[in-house]
Amino acid sequence: MSTATEHPVEPAGPRGDRADTGGPGTGPTGGGRAETGLRFALLMTVVTAASITMLNNALAPTPNDTPGDSLGCLLAAGIDPDGKNLTNTLVGTARPEALRECLSGVPEVEYWKGMVATAALLAVAALVFWWLPRWRERWHRTLPISTVDRDGGLAAELAELREIAGIDPRVRFRVDPARTTAGAVVYGRAGLYTVCLHNGLLVRRGTDPEGFRAVVLHELAHLRNRDVDFAWSSTALWRVFVLLALLPFLFSTGRILVTGLSGRSSSPFWPGAASLLTYSLLSGLVLVALVHLTRADLLRRRELHADAQAVTWGALPAGWDQPEGPRARLRRVGHLLRTHPGWAERRAALRDPDRLSAVGTPQMFLTGVAGSLLVNALEVIPRPAELGGNAWLTAALVAPVLWLVLRRSVLRATRQESGLRAGLWLGCGLLVGEWVSGSTSGNQWVVAEPAYLLALPLVGAVPAVWSAQSSRLEAAALRGRGPRVLAGLLNGLVTLVLLWGGLRWWQASGRFQAMGMTTEFDGFRTFVTQKYPGPWQDYAWELSTATAALPTLVELNRSTLLGVAAVLMVLLPLCLHARRPGSGLRVRRTLAAGAAGGLLCWAAFAVVSYALHSGRPGTLEERAGAFQYVQLWWLLLTVTAACATTAAWVAGASRQHWLLRALLASQVVQLLGYAGIFLAVSADGCLGPMDVYGSNCHWLPANGRIMVKLVLTDSVTTIPLFSACGALVGAGVVRGVRRWYEKSATPRALTPRALTPRAFTPAAVPGVVPATRSWPALMSGGLALAVSLTLLASTAVLHADGRPDTSSSAPSEETRKFLELLDTPPTARAAKIREWQALAWLSKGGLTRIGRVSDAFLALADALREAGDQKPGANGKIRLDSKEFSRLCSDVAKEAGAAQAYFRVPDADLQKKWSNALHRLDRSGNACVSALADDTAATGENGGDAFLLSLDDMPAAVKELTLVLAELHARAAPS
Structure with a gap:
């Protein structure tokens, strides 16, 4: 490889007696190679997407201080570069038609210019990739193997090793006489691969022939796994990107920033543009760090897979028994920056076959950062971004990585893998990438509502946990290759759609809430009060919570594909359990928990109906407006809160397949909730103190069906997703409490029996089991209920027609300020x-x-x-x-x-x-x-x-x- 070390890398140990793996993507480490290949593709896509913006800015002339370009349209709209990001966002979008008309007169050449320059950059990178092998040979002055092989024995041995590895005979072997280390390096491109042996390795052949064979097999494994293509193409693209895009961008942006901060600029955009330019510089520097860290991690893992392949081909693990050297401690400090692991790590990998299958925290975090930077970088291309193409492309690259990592860990590792840690680190990477990109904070360092950023870890955690637990259930339930392939593909597709849905929700709704645009939703207050007239001053809480949750519900419910994935989250585990009932899902207990949650949901219906009955208007005409809306809201709220609370309870009380069991239990609650709504609405008027709308006793199933249809339409997607979030909260709270108890408890007697894990838990901590099944679960249920209350919206608003009329009701103080802001933009201070x-x-x-x-x-x-x-x-x-x-x-x-x-x-x-x-x-x-x-x-x-x-x-x-x-x-x- 172009960046390969001069020695073999940490292997994962033999995986069987097979002499051949059958090619890339199969065999003992095929899943790992596929995962790293996808991560390489993601990384290079990030670099390519970043090139469009950077080249666009670098090729632009000195910032135009005249309002004759697209910047003039923003100024005409009332944008104040020195103002708050939220204010500028609201003012800039207050007249969308006028802004669109204004921008239509500006030639849209900016991003096309960057795209054309990026295409040229890719062409240059391809040329560099093509010529790098020749340049390397001329620079290092390597020699053919025949110059040092007098008796032909070396060539015969190399040919034998090449046949063992199943490598194309056209691969060349050369010698670097100037390198005295006992290593080798492989480089080149398709049809022109070269294995260059160092002079010290030829000396080692006489003293340690098995070590010589291990090094050569390791390098041939790189060729078999196509690591050379990944490494050299990424090296060529990265070097060209740094030289032609990154450095010019940093220079031009830094020059503008220094000029502005020094007071020499007469532009009106100072100091408001300082933070934006600083963000741009920070994004570029973080991109450098991201690419280096990710590339180093990828190359380390590819080296590990190459070592595992070499051992499978017959290399002895003793070939990795090499001293660390005098700089071992220093190398361990900068481990994440190195492209190759040390000898100690290699030997540990030989002893631990599960090391390559374990989910690495850095790889998930770096994948999340790369995904977030990519989804924001692609927004520079207007049409694909408007159609959600950036979210689709990002999910198409990130979701397979997540799925492959978790699947390999579940199917090969001996340790339990819940997917929670991997998903949370992926979500944390999305969060960090969002902050670095500055798309939500704009010219401010901290977003107006940072609490909404906490949704990003859930965006990564929900698909990760579901995918891992479904894969474990699949491994226990299925035996044939065909059923496993089909179940695995469905697992991957659901994971892809869930991740895409989370990214799209964030782009369309979440980021604007984080920016502080929650007051915009108060405009729907007047819409509701116009459509459903009545004494809304008596239902202020219901109106506020409903309108605050509206953007989330609209975005989640608009996608049929996401709704299908939400249903498959429950149906796929059930089908696997039906194939083999003893798979560990414990359906009977889960159904019993769901039935208990359904009874609690009915009890909540009774309480809500009694409360509404005591305050209902006197006539049917008065109940047809605001009161009817409030009834619908409370029914939808109660069902969703009951499902999320039950999911949190079940997840907290379960140790295996806790998310799958929580989703199944929540679906039982959902079905029982619909049945309760049907009965309550159909028999409304016959329930005495629990009558909500009717006054005369009649059985009206048509009313019940209409109400169930309204509630079901807008909850079939959201309830599984909210329940999954509630399950994560419940499981996290209970496991946190459990760990706290285990750490704080002291054993009664320090006997050898009491110190064993099996004897320590029940003897030393007798209250752990009851506690984890009682009040911690109640706490998690309360948190899930709070999440549901803040995220749920009213079905009536989703299906109503018309436009809000601000004159029909008295808006709240926040609404009044919001409307004033839209009607009259603030005057710029400068x-x-x-x-x-x-x-x-x-x-x-x-x-x-x-x-x-x-x-x-x-x-x-x-x-x-x-x-x-x-x-x-x-x-x-x-x-x-x-x-x-x-x-x-x-x-x-x-x-x-x-x-x-x-x-x-x-x-x-x-x-x-x-x-x-x-x-x-x-x-x-x-x-x-x-x-x-x-x-x-x-x-x-x-x-x-x-x-x-x-x-x-x-x-x-x-x-x-x-x-x-x-x-x-x-x-x-x-x-």
Whole structure:
């Protein structure tokens, strides 16, 4: 390999008596090779995606301080580079149509420029990959093997080893006379592979022939596993990326940052852009560290697999008995930075066959960071990002890695693998990558609502735990190769969809909540109160929790594919258990726990119904609005909370397959909950103090079916996912409490029997078993219930039509501030920014729209002047052309409405004047049209007064627009 060490690497020990593994991807370590191959692909995809943005920025000229490009559209929209990230996000998206129209006039060449440059970079990397072997041979001045093989014995032995490994005879063997170490290196490309033996290895052949064979077989294993292609292609791409993309990007960004911080820049974007540029520099540096750490970890693991393959081919483990050397301690300190493990680690791997199958914490964390950087880097390509392509590509690279790692660990390792640690570290990597990318924090170092970031570990943990436990159940239930392959593929597909669903939810909803945009959801309050009128002041809590959870439910329920995966999370384990009932799922106990949870759900229905009954309105008409909505909300909330609480309880009380059992129990609760809803709603009116809506006793199954359908439609996807999160919380709390008890408890007597694990637990800690099955589970259930309360939304809002009307109800204080922010963007603090905002607002369409309003008004005024020059009729009045004047008045109203849809004036006071003037023009124009709709208006006998009265307010409104224009001109061109 290009970066191979000069010695064999840590092997995992023999895996059987087979002499051949059957090629890459099969045999004792095939799963590990596939996993590292996917991680190489993920890493190189991250580098390629990062190149688009970096080359785009590096090829751009000095930052344009004129609002003539896309930056001008943002300034015209009211963006303040020195303002808060949340405020800029809300203001920038307040007029999406206007922003889209403005940007449509800007040539979209930026990201295409970066993509073209990236394509050129890949072409250069391909050339480097093609020529690297030749350059290496010229640099090191290697010699053919025939120059040192006088009797031909070395060539014969190498040919024998090559046949054992099943390597193409075209592989060349060369010698590096300048290297005295007893090692070798393999390099090249397809059709031109070379194994270069160091001069010290030839000397070792005479003193330690088995060690010589071990080194050569190790290098041939690299060829068999195609490690050379991975290593050399990644080396070529990384070197070209650093030289042509990373360094120019860091230089250009750093130069801008230094210029701005030194005070030499006159740009209005200082100091607001400082944190953004710092984030860019930090992302580049973290990318360097990520690539190096990940590549080093991958190469170490590929070396381990090559050693395991060499041992399988007959290399003796004694060939790895080499001294550590004087720098062993120093090497152990920088272990993560090295591309090869030390001799001690190699020998430990020979003694532990499960080492290669164990889930490594660094590999999962680095995979998560790479996935997060990739999903954010791909957002630079607009169309695929809008369609969710970045989430799909990221999940398609990350999910197979997770699935292969867990599957190999479960099927090969002797230790229990729950997948929880791997999933949490993957999620932590997603979290760190999200912070480094700065996509949620913008120009602030800390997001407004950091608690939402805690959802990212769950995004990684849920699919990981489910995949690991399903794989373990599959290993116990299935024996044939065909059924195992089918079950494994279904496992991988569900894992892929679950991870994709989590990433897509984060992009579409979670990140905006983390940015602090939760107040936006209060706008749905008015929507609900308009659709379901009633005394909402009596149901403030229900309305707040429902509207706060709406974005999460909308995003989770919109995908049919995610819904199918949520159902398969329960059905696939059940099918495996049906194949072999003794697989350890304990279905009977799980069903009993689910039935108990269903009874608790019915009891909760009774409590909720009793509480609603005591406060229900007196008439059916009054119950049809807000009260009916609240009833639906509480039914949905109760079912979901009961399922999540039951899942937390079962997971906390189970030791094996705890997530699968929790999901199964929650589904039993869900079905019983639907049955309870059907019975309660169908018999509503016959339940006495638990009647919610009806007053007369009737059996109405149609009402029950409608209610069940509404609840089921919006919970069939969310309940399994929420239950899985509740199970993770429950299992985590109980296991944490259990470990705390085990550590804090002291044995009664320090006897050898008491110190054994089997005797220590029941004798020294008699209260552990009862405690783990009682109050810790209750605690976990309470946490799961709290999670459900904050994440659940109302079905009625999801299916209602129409738009919110802010005038139909009194909004909350947070809603009022939010609407004010959207209606009137805050005035920038810096005078320079206000100047550029005014100039951008005028040049990007403000002047055009004011001109159109002015032209429409002047056309109406000219028509009136011409009509005034006519001779009055017999009644002393002038006859008007009603169709013509109706058209002219309509033009005024239409142009006023078009101007109203343009960007808000980037000043609070001027925006109020602008909005008021346009509103008056729009109202006057429509009043004019209405007045002329009466035929008598044309004669002026009865409608003339209404027509003239409608025009009275227009001159004052136009004058106010003129004052706004003058103020903006003065601000855009200060003296």
